[in-house]
Amino acid sequence: KTTSAYIVPMQxxxxxxxxxxxxxxxxxxxxxxxxxxLVIFVIGEVIVRAVKMKDEQDLTV
Structure with a gap:
């Protein structure tokens, strides 16, 4: 009986x-x-990546 009494409080x-x-x-x-x-961070990341992609496209053209 003592073991079951100890097991229940543990669980x-x-x-x-x-x-x-x-x-x-x-x-x-x-x-x-x-x-x-998080929303502001995600929007910031999207803007930064868009600017980088635009810069790369401007360089190639």
Whole structure:
């Protein structure tokens, strides 16, 4: 009986740790500042790559 009494709290604590980890992931994924930052970063990358491609095309012509 003692082993089963120890196993259940262990499984519960592990489950709580996983739930806590998942909650942190979800909150970081749906963090509005993070989302806005990523959108701005992606737009910036697209602009930089477009400018580089335009420069390369101007050089070849």
């Amino acid at each position: 519960l604590s592990v489950a709580i740790k996983y739930l806590y980890f998942i909650a942190i992931l979800i909150s970081s994924l749906f963090n509005p500042y993070l989302v806005v930052g």
